[in-house]
Amino acid sequence: MICEMCGKEVPVTKPVFIEGTKLEVCPNCSKFGDERRGSPTRGSAPAPSAQVIEQRLQRREQRMQVKDVYRGSESVELIDDYGGEIRKARIAKGMDLEEFAASILEKKGTLAKIESNDLVPDDKMLKKLEKALDIKLTESVSTGGRIGGGQNTKMTLSDFIKKK
Ligand SMILES: [Zn+2]
Structure with missing residues (x-):
């Protein structure tokens, strides 16, 4: 199962409602949602499609790439x-x-x-x-950075997200 909030692969996900949208999320992310909301009527809160999940994963991927750019030397x-x-x-x-x-x-x-x-x-x-x-x-x-050794790593937004 893949958490639709953070994109993490987890053994079990929990359905929660976030801004009216039903998401299957990991236990860690479920606290952001409201699980008490009743079962949605069809059409009002459609389950996210595979495409939506895909987009979320891509966004996550992009964040990782941004981080790599900061870490690595650019050419x-x-x-x-x-x-x-x-x-x-x-x-x-x-x-x-x-x-x-x-x-x-x-x-x-x-x-x-x-x-x-x-x-x-x-x-x-x-x-x-x-x-x-x-x-x-x-x-x-x-071109990919070297790990360690006088590295002047900037704190990026993705670092921040990861640490949260
Ligand atoms: Zn999550």
């Missing part, structure tokens, strides 16, 4: 679909490949390969493309 990496982003931005600016290539003094063939994600642009090219198209082709990625 800047090319986004997965850099080619698609370049093509989209180029088309949005009303340029065909040839015009675009000419405008940034690059070969059309090179740009075609980049747009189909077949060629990874080097830093210089990246900056040029980002500037010419007014887009961002990189993202900050956590």
Whole structure:
């Protein structure tokens, strides 16, 4: 069973009502709810769907990821679909490949390969493309932190939630 409040896997969950919604929660979370409320009439308080649970779990996942970012060293990496982003931005600016290539003094063939994600642009090219198209082709990625040893860990919201 999975607690619909905190997303924890627990042997047993308890149905409680929180803001009119029935949730199956772990004993720890059940104190937040009101279990005395009678059985809901159909439609007024629908049981959360699998989708709702999924969303909650995803949110929890995101919190964990935020924490990892703080812990780990960040590096800047090319986004997965850099080619698609370049093509989209180029088309949005009303340029065909040839015009675009000419405008940034690059070969059309090179740009075609980049747009189909077949060629990874080097830093210089990246900056040029980002500037010419007014887009961002990189993202900050956590590379995972080392545990212990002079770590300057910030207190994050997720830390706070976990300790509660
Ligand atoms: Zn819980």
